[in-house]
Amino acid sequence: MKKPLIGAFSALLLAGATTLAAALPASAKAPAVTVDFAGTVALSDCSGSLVRMPNSAAGDPALVLTNGHCLETGMPAAGEVITDQPSSRSFTLLSSTGGRLGTLRATKVVYSTMTDTDVTLYQLNTSYASIKSRYGISPLTMSTAHPVAGAAIKVVSGYWKKTYSCNIDGFVYRLKEGDWTWKDSVRYTPSCNTIGGTSGSPVVDTSTGQLVAVNNTGNEDGESCTVDNPCEVDENGNVAVRQGINYAEETYFIPSCFAAGNRLDLTLPGCTLPKP
Known part of the structure; x- marks a missing residue:
């Protein structure tokens, strides 16, 4: 990894x-x-991105995506799933050209695992609307x-x-x-x-x-x-x-595990993320 x-x-x-x-044929x-770098973040030792689900609202608490093996408390063991773990990790938000815009901070690890996939999702202490207003940056949308x-x-x-x-x-x-x-x-x-x-x-x-x-x-x-x-x-x-x-x-299956308000719900129909 x-x-x-x-x-x-x-x-x-x-x-x-x-x-x-x-290359694909030009006609195809x-x-x-x-x-560009808009929507990306730098961690202390990894890379990541500011992300939204297709149904996320501007006022929802913002999310940052990185790998499970980038979790600051150590790599999750095989079969381990971590949810709702307090975190104050910081992220450097980048401009479209890669310049430093400011620091974002987590309130918790929403979800982290290295089983079946390799993801960590953090919840921030601010909303997408606040980030857009202050820095002019929008999140990347996760495809379904x-x-x-x-x-x-x-x-x-x-x-x-x-x-x-x-x-x-x-x-x-x-x-x-x-x-x-x-x-x-x-x-x-x-x-x-x-x-x-x-x-x-x-x-x-x-x-x-x-x-x-x-x-x-x-x-x-x-x-x-x-x-x-x-x-x-x-x-x-x-x-x-x-x-x-x-x-x-x-990552296409991740949005199926999030309800309104960017709330993780592993019991939702269609959610296939490993459960604790």
Whole structure:
């Protein structure tokens, strides 16, 4: 996984891989929307984004999305789900060009897990409307549609203030790394060569501008199923190792677990997030 950074040396050790995807025919391409750093945040050791559900209201408490393995209290164990945990973590809100606009602060961890997926969602002490009024920044909207193979995407790292451009190469039935297993993961084409510190970066579909996944890992050394060296497992149990290839976890199913007011409700029909 793209572990949180501890100095520049760790960043080099955690380097992943980037790809140049085969271009779609010009006639098949949707016009690309502008994808920049607006809506992204930098954590102390990871990347993240200010996000909204499709039904979120301007007055709702704002949410920040990053990886489960970026949780400040330590990586959740396999099978562990954390909800409603107090937090005062701070986030640096970025402008469209990557400049520092101000500091946002959490009140709690709404949800965090590394089981089936790799996500942490924080609730902030302010609303979307207040952030928009003060900083002119709107959140990224989380798509409710499964991402599509071949789609052009950008991985936007608030930590490094760097954007990676590639395509979705395909999907992985099971992605195993150490003790953790993730389902239906996104595989990038090689030009998204994400590194340590890009953990938690939003993966944005350039045809819609919506968030479709959260960047989380890559196979660095060619090892199989070890930490920093995830392996792909298909429906028949066959294992494949793709050294230098990076991955993300889908997010389309997350909005189904949020009720009005950005309130997490894991009992909602259609909610498939792992439960405590």
